Amino acid sequence: MIFFIMRRLITLLPTLIVPLFLVFTLLHLSPGDPAAVMLGADATAQQVQALREQLGLNDPFLVQLFTWLGRMATLDLGDSIFLRMPVMDAILQRLEPTIMLTLYALTIAVVVGMVSGIVAAVNRNGVLDQVSMTVAMVGVSMPEFWFGLMLIVVFAVEFRLFPVAGYTPLDQGFWACIWSLTLPAVSVGLVQAGFIARITRSSMLDVIGEDFIRTARAKGLPSRVVILRHALKNALIPVLTVIGITFAVLMGGAIAIETVFNIPGIGRLLVNAVARRDYPVIQGVVLFMALTFIFINLFVDILYGFIDPRVKNQ
Amino acid sequence: MSVAGETSPPMLAIRDLQLGFRSHRGDVQALAGVSIEVGEREIVGIVGESGCGKSITALSVMGLLPEGTTRVMGGSIEFRGDDLLTLPPRERRQMRGRDIAMVFQEPMTSLNPIMPIGDQIAEPIRLHLGLKGAAVTEHALDVLDKVGIPRSRNILPDYPHQLSGGMRQRVMIAIALACNPSLIIADEPTTALDVTIQGQILDLMVEARDTFGTSILFITHDLGVVAEICDRVVVMYAGKVVETGRTDEVLSSPRHPYTQGLMRSLPSLDTRQERLETIPGSVPALFDMPRGCRFRPRCSYADDGCRRDPPVEVIGGQKVKCWKARQISGVHHA
Ligand SMILES: Nc1ncnc2c1ncn2[C@@H]1O[C@H](COP(=O)(O)OP(=O)(O)OP(=O)(O)O)[C@@H](O)[C@H]1O
Ligand SMILES: [Mg+2]
Numbered sequence: 001m002i003f004f005i006m007r008r009l010i011t012l013l014p015t016l017i018v019p020l021f022l023v024f025t026l027l028h029l030s031p032g033d034p035a036a037v038m039l040g041a042d043a044t045a046q047q048v049q050a051l052r053e054q055l056g057l058n059d060p061f062l063v064q065l066f067t068w069l070g071r072m073a074t075l076d077l078g079d080s081i082f083l084r085m086p087v088m089d090a091i092l093q094r095l096e097p098t099i100m101l102t103l104y105a106l107t108i109a110v111v112v113g114m115v116s117g118i119v120a121a122v123n124r125n126g127v128l129d130q131v132s133m134t135v136a137m138v139g140v141s142m143p144e145f146w147f148g149l150m151l152i153v154v155f156a157v158e159f160r161l162f163p164v165a166g167y168t169p170l171d172q173g174f175w176a177c178i179w180s181l182t183l184p185a186v187s188v189g190l191v192q193a194g195f196i197a198r199i200t201r202s203s204m205l206d207v208i209g210e211d212f213i214r215t216a217r218a219k220g221l222p223s224r225v226v227i228l229r230h231a232l233k234n235a236l237i238p239v240l241t242v243i244g245i246t247f248a249v250l251m252g253g254a255i256a257i258e259t260v261f262n263i264p265g266i267g268r269l270l271v272n273a274v275a276r277r278d279y280p281v282i283q284g285v286v287l288f289m290a291l292t293f294i295f296i297n298l299f300v301d302i303l304y305g306f307i308d309p310r311v312k313n314q
Numbered sequence: 315m316s317v318a319g320e321t322s323p324p325m326l327a328i329r330d331l332q333l334g335f336r337s338h339r340g341d342v343q344a345l346a347g348v349s350i351e352v353g354e355r356e357i358v359g360i361v362g363e364s365g366c367g368k369s370i371t372a373l374s375v376m377g378l379l380p381e382g383t384t385r386v387m388g389g390s391i392e393f394r395g396d397d398l399l400t401l402p403p404r405e406r407r408q409m410r411g412r413d414i415a416m417v418f419q420e421p422m423t424s425l426n427p428i429m430p431i432g433d434q435i436a437e438p439i440r441l442h443l444g445l446k447g448a449a450v451t452e453h454a455l456d457v458l459d460k461v462g463i464p465r466s467r468n469i470l471p472d473y474p475h476q477l478s479g480g481m482r483q484r485v486m487i488a489i490a491l492a493c494n495p496s497l498i499i500a501d502e503p504t505t506a507l508d509v510t511i512q513g514q515i516l517d518l519m520v521e522a523r524d525t526f527g528t529s530i531l532f533i534t535h536d537l538g539v540v541a542e543i544c545d546r547v548v549v550m551y552a553g554k555v556v557e558t559g560r561t562d563e564v565l566s567s568p569r570h571p572y573t574q575g576l577m578r579s580l581p582s583l584d585t586r587q588e589r590l591e592t593i594p595g596s597v598p599a600l601f602d603m604p605r606g607c608r609f610r611p612r613c614s615y616a617d618d619g620c621r622r623d624p625p626v627e628v629i630g631g632q633k634v635k636c637w638k639a640r641q642i643s644g645v646h647h648a
Contacts, residue, residue, distance in 0.1 A: 210423065214424070218378060218410055221437060308427070
């Protein structure tokens with residue numbers, strides 16, 4: 001297992017290079033002088049020159065690239081132009097709401113998605129199957145922000161069950177925090193649950209048709225055991241892949257949903273940074289999201305190894 | 315071996331079983347009145363061409379046919395006197411693996427690829443014998459020992475992909491034998507294996523009968539295998555039984571034209587044949603069955619009389635479903 005994980009880590013290195021390079025060139029691909037763009041229309045030539053110096057824009061391209069990579073290696077993401085603090089600190093400050101929201105939404109997506117996928121597969125072509133697959137179909141074709149707004153109108157404005165917007169930090173209590181995030185988490189979580197339900201159903205149906213399921217039934221095992229112990233675990237691999245993607249999509253989705261619900265997370269940080277053309281922050285957040293995505297994939301890969309003994313030997 | 319079925323009540327008696335499938339062409343009848351008996355300590359072979367209904371006969375005894383698309387349209391399956399078809403589902407389920415076990419054709423895909431062998435053998439032992447903890451492991455190692463995997467070669471932590479096909483089939487047989495069932499149904503258990511391994515697996519089945527008194531219903535399309543291990547043989551054609559009898563009798567003097575055809579298409583070691591004969595024509599489709607005798611279009615003896623459903627003629631120990639059985643029984647085919 002250790003070797004398996006080590007191998008995965010090594011093959012990860014090239015995938016790290018690509019987002020790093022892309023994020024770096026982000027600054028250079030933008031039209032015009034980034035320094036001038038950042039400072040806005042009424043900046044003086046001296047101010048622009050000073051910022052170019054600060055950003056190292058006057059150095060040759062390769063020097064800039066390696067200086068930047070060197071800084072990244074020490075986790076130095078530079079300073080925000082607007083917030084007047086290190087980008088790393090800005091990200092860390094906004095991390096909690098985004099993580100809480102993503103985990104909460106992921107839990108909803110996984111629990112609702114897998115349970116309805118399994119129920120649909122077991123009752124193939126039955127009423128429950130058709131109902132849950134229709135709901136899933138509607139779910140995946142619904143824009144999350146619109147669903148979020150509908151939830152606000154119904155559950156916050158009409159019934160006053162949940163706050164209209166805002167975030168209660170963890171240090172004011174776990175349940176208070178969860179309560180404040182329920183509407184945004186449901187709005188992104190349920191949409192993703194639709195994807196997970198569909199892949200769970202089709203993967204379960206594939207496995208249920210396999211010979212070893214017939215063997216399990218021939219042993220006299222109750223169908224609950226056949227489904228959960230034999231079928232589900234084998235059906236999990238494609239489902240895990242989709243859950244990994246869902247995690248990434250949820251982080252991306254946070255950008256829209258944090259804006260709708262006014263949650264001070266990474267997504268809002270990015271949206272504001274774009275509005276202010278705060279390049280170091282944009283670079284930092286994009287890089288942060290890319291790295292998170294890569295590490296989630298690594299984690300999913302390692303989970304495969306734990307579920308399927310054949311993966312390790314490949 | 316005596317014909318046990320005639321002296322004591324049979325272990326298994328399938329009587330006039332009729333089975334249909336719902337398909338996009340409408341309902342089709344896949345078994346049209348199949349009767350098979352298996353006595354105590356008896357090994358009964360079922361032979362017949364692909365698609366004649368051997369596997370679905372076995373699966374209906376196990377109660378493992380796909381629900382929803384399958385319908386039993388008549389007949390009964392008696393196991394030690396109880397009709398399995400009228401048993402409550404829960405009782406039927408509990409008999410599986412405990413009283414009746416099954417070994418399947420494909421050892422490569424019949425084991426769960428991500429569960430250790432030990433856990434897969436332990437499942438029926440825990441479920442039916444109520445053993446716990448170390449006793450389960452002990453019992454599992456015991457059974458594996460009986461199927462020729464010695465205790466010293468502890469494969470319990472291994473996964474199926476680490477074992478050869480022959481080893482996997484031994485494991486499948488160990489799972490079947492784990493709770494000492496009265497009846498084992500083996501559906502072409504050696505077809506996917508190479509010849510030397512085949513012989514070992516056959517020996518194992520015979521040994522199981524000899525030492526535990528297990529009755530065995532053995533499905534194959536290899537008459538050589540039938541000759542080697544079966545006490546009696548049932549020949550099926552297109553969803554019906556066409557001939558049954560003691561193996562030595564049926565193989566030395568086959569009465570049904572179809573059985574004779576099967577025998578002639580068998581390579582023999584002592585006579586040099588130029589080429590093997592095959593039965594002309596092909597098996598009729600389920601939705602397009604000929605009326606009367608289903609073998610009629612391929613039969614060289616057939617005449618207009620064969621358009622009516624043939625009776626079962628009893629000739630010596632053999633039962634033959636053919637209008638011409640008495641006429642052609644004197645004909646000897648080498
Ligand atoms: N689930 C099903 N739905 C519809 N028809 C089926 C189904 N299962 C089997 N059949 C049909 O029933 C007939 C008997 O099938 P069965 O599998 O019992 O044949 P078999 O004698 O075991 O053949 P083989 O030697 O190839 O294993 C075939 O015509 C097959 O097409
Ligand atoms: Mg078959």
